[in-house]
Amino acid sequence: MAQIIGGVGTSHVPSIGVALDKGLDGTPDWKPFFDGYEAGKAWMRAARPDVAVVIFNDHGNSFFLDRVPTFAVGVADRYRPVDEGWGRRAIPDFEGAAELSWHFVDKLVESHFDPLVCREIDVDHGLQVPMELFFGRPEAWPVKVLPIWVNTIQYPIPTPQRCWEMGKVLRAAIESFPGDERVVIMGTGGLSHQLQGRRAGFINREADLAWLDGIANDPGRYRDMSREDYVETFGSEGAELIMWLVMRAAMNPEVKLVHKHYHAPASMTGAGMVVLENA
Ligand code: DHB
Ligand code: FE
Numbered sequence: 001m002a003q004i005i006g007g008v009g010t011s012h013v014p015s016i017g018v019a020l021d022k023g024l025d026g027t028p029d030w031k032p033f034f035d036g037y038e039a040g041k042a043w044m045r046a047a048r049p050d051v052a053v054v055i056f057n058d059h060g061n062s063f064f065l066d067r068v069p070t071f072a073v074g075v076a077d078r079y080r081p082v083d084e085g086w087g088r089r090a091i092p093d094f095e096g097a098a099e100l101s102w103h104f105v106d107k108l109v110e111s112h113f114d115p116l117v118c119r120e121i122d123v124d125h126g127l128q129v130p131m132e133l134f135f136g137r138p139e140a141w142p143v144k145v146l147p148i149w150v151n152t153i154q155y156p157i158p159t160p161q162r163c164w165e166m167g168k169v170l171r172a173a174i175e176s177f178p179g180d181e182r183v184v185i186m187g188t189g190g191l192s193h194q195l196q197g198r199r200a201g202f203i204n205r206e207a208d209l210a211w212l213d214g215i216a217n218d219p220g221r222y223r224d225m226s227r228e229d230y231v232e233t234f235g236s237e238g239a240e241l242i243m244w245l246v247m248r249a250a251m252n253p254e255v256k257l258v259h260k261h262y263h264a265p266a267s268m269t270g271a272g273m274v275v276l277e278n279a
Contacts, residue, residue: 002100002174002181004278005047006258007251008040009215009244010133011271012056012188014084014125020132021089033271036261037133043259043275044134049184051097052134052143053170055246056126056188057152059084068154069116071166073108074123074147075101082122091128091137097144100177104146107173113166116149123147130188133273143184152189152240157227163242164223167249174250187247189240191262192233193269201268202235208270209262211241216257216276219248238270247276254279 016033019025025034061082063069079094108115127147135141148170151157174183191211194202211234214221223245230239248255259275 002051002177002179002183004171004174004250005049005182005184006043007185007187007247007255007276008134008274009187009247010130010273011190011266011269012126012129013267013269013271014129015267016129017089017125017132020137033263033266036263037273039259040134040261040273040275041136044184047184048182049143050181051100051146051183052131053146053148053183053185054127054130054188055148055150055186055243056130057150057240057243058126059124059153061124062122063149065154068151069149070151070158071113072116072118072149073101073105074118074121075105076119076121079121079123079127079145079147081128082124084124089128091132092140094123094127094131094141094145097146097181100174100181101146103177104170104173107169107176108166111169113169126188130186134186148246150243150246152242157239158242159227160223160225160230160242160245163245164249167246170246171250185247185250187244189243190234190238191241191270191272192235192238194235195237195268197236199235203264203268203270204233204235204238205264205270207233208264208272212260212262212272212274213257215244215248216255216274219245223249251276252278
């Protein structure tokens, strides 16, 4: 059966991709941020995954506000990086893990989830940036991807508890998939940020630092919070953090926190990363 070899959590701020496009990753502003990912990249090389499950939200690029699925799953053979308004970025297309995707969709529906199933769709910075942070800028991506979109853009967003339940189904799907794929799960978004309204610019460093340890060692605390708690604690866009719960619930109750990194601000965001292994 396929196996889960680890889980990572990471921010997906679009300006990280722009910094890489412009070769700014060695500048004083960006170097401390990118340096913190070296350990994560080395871990990923050593872990040799075949598939990356990437849990992210679209930002009005592939879904607009006229039709917003609460959960969507890609079952395509290929995903193109979407043009977010500045032209197509010079990164390779993503090969889809279509068979595993269909198996996951089956398990979701059996478990009373009702995802939107996407045969053809592009992927925005929510998926692109985490892939670049952990796999660099290769000629071709070394893994296939299984994209999962979670609505964190337009209310009502799903509850943290529902994201947690989805993570359990994800685990069951991977562990019942006939094959020998090594699967890494990537929860993306956050950490604290608010891009709009009266609290625009809000960052909660203390809550961010607590999150990086707590998501590993005390995740029930974050599973049980309300959506309003997320917005209050992490900002309206920081509520993207509910997507890390899908990753965390797919791991063992006890995990080892192998790497973590925090840098703020990256753009207007508290940027963080963890690497988790099952204990
Ligand atoms: C920013 C952060 C995000 O997560 C995002 O999707 C877009 C912008 C930012 O801080 O600029
Ligand atoms: Fe985002």
